[in-house]
Amino acid sequence: MKILFLGGSGVISRAATQQTLAAGHELWLLNRGQRRPIPGTHALRADLTDLASVRTALRGHTWDVVVQWIAFTPDDIRRDVELFRHSTRQYLFISSASVYQKPLAHYLLTESTPRVNPHWEYSRQKIACEETLEAAHQSAAFPGVIVRPSLTYGEDQIPLVLNSWGQSWTAIDRLRRGAPVIIPGDGNSLWTITHNTDFAQGLVGLFGNPATLGEAFHITSDEVLTWNQIFHHAAAAAGVTAPRFVHIPSDFLIACVPAVEGTLLGDKAVSAVFDNAKLKRFVPGFSAQTRFAEGIRRTIAWFDADPVRQQVDAATNQRWDKLTAAYETALAQAKASFLRA
Numbered sequence: 001m002k003i004l005f006l007g008g009s010g011v012i013s014r015a016a017t018q019q020t021l022a023a024g025h026e027l028w029l030l031n032r033g034q035r036r037p038i039p040g041t042h043a044l045r046a047d048l049t050d051l052a053s054v055r056t057a058l059r060g061h062t063w064d065v066v067v068q069w070i071a072f073t074p075d076d077i078r079r080d081v082e083l084f085r086h087s088t089r090q091y092l093f094i095s096s097a098s099v100y101q102k103p104l105a106h107y108l109l110t111e112s113t114p115r116v117n118p119h120w121e122y123s124r125q126k127i128a129c130e131e132t133l134e135a136a137h138q139s140a141a142f143p144g145v146i147v148r149p150s151l152t153y154g155e156d157q158i159p160l161v162l163n164s165w166g167q168s169w170t171a172i173d174r175l176r177r178g179a180p181v182i183i184p185g186d187g188n189s190l191w192t193i194t195h196n197t198d199f200a201q202g203l204v205g206l207f208g209n210p211a212t213l214g215e216a217f218h219i220t221s222d223e224v225l226t227w228n229q230i231f232h233h234a235a236a237a238a239g240v241t242a243p244r245f246v247h248i249p250s251d252f253l254i255a256c257v258p259a260v261e262g263t264l265l266g267d268k269a270v271s272a273v274f275d276n277a278k279l280k281r282f283v284p285g286f287s288a289q290t291r292f293a294e295g296i297r298r299t300i301a302w303f304d305a306d307p308v309r310q311q312v313d314a315a316t317n318q319r320w321d322k323l324t325a326a327y328e329t330a331l332a333q334a335k336a337s338f339l340r341a
Helices: 011-022 051-058 074-084 121-140 169-177 196-206 227-237 250-256 258-268 277-282 292-304 314-340
Strands: 002-006 026-031 042-045 065-068 091-094 144-149 181-184 216-219 245-248
Touching: 002 011, 011 026, 011 196, 026 051, 042 051, 051 074, 065 074, 074 091, 074 121, 091 121, 121 144, 121 258, 144 196, 169 181, 169 227, 169 292, 169 314, 181 227, 181 250, 181 314, 196 216, 196 277, 216 277, 227 292, 245 250, 245 314, 250 258, 250 314
Parallel strands: 002 026, 002 065, 026 042, 065 091, 091 144, 144 216, 181 245
Antiparallel strands: none
16 A cells, blocks of 8 residues: 555654554655654655745645644644545544543543543643544545554653653662652552553554544553553563652642643543453454563663763753752641641
């Protein structure tokens, strides 16, 4: 099949690129050309915000599959509907599993779980994107498919809540130094973390299937862990036998740093257990192979292989130190107050 990725250089999309090529597909990447070419792919140079340049780059092409990795607003979807209305058989929009109802009405998430997230603008925009794509499918048979990843990582990403996403070595650096590492709440909420190679297996399995049109799928691991287990696996992979974890309520964290409300109450502070039955009906044989304990060992080994990769986010370090100090001070004051009473 002839496949186009819009974007395609992120943590999740890199694995999808590799597996698309391994499956023998002809893969084209449309981007601004600011990264080195990926061997085996074909390049189209254009800025998606410059519609004229995009039309020029796409002229003469038709596609079996288009995958949109970098749409974040309904206008992005409306633009794509116009661009690909007559030139693709299948259009997959990479949305987010954070669109699902917060707080949860039922612990098990399926594709029919209501979409509402009062805590995170990012998720509300993704919901609006999905609704725009659904409307285009219903009104004009646009061949849209919605795909929802949850927290997904690879070799170069350490997926711990509140960690620096751009410099994710920060949490491991703190663990190895014996600095406190924050786990929101009591650490016992359930979460699902997915390796990017497992996500890619599910995504590539959807390519070219006409039965997917108008449908939505989440693609996640079936392994469910508590945040305490996730942090302990990360510490063990880093060779830290006595990590210094500090549990701080999400409400306290948000009061101190309001910007984390989305990623906490809108996502990672809430249990996330996914039913992948629908995906498995459409992609027979799909099975996430990488358990987190093994995946995080490979990730930390990748960072350890080259010290240049071990970048630390100074602002995140300072924020964690300040939050920990503030919480420990408040806790000591509360204890003293009640003891005096």
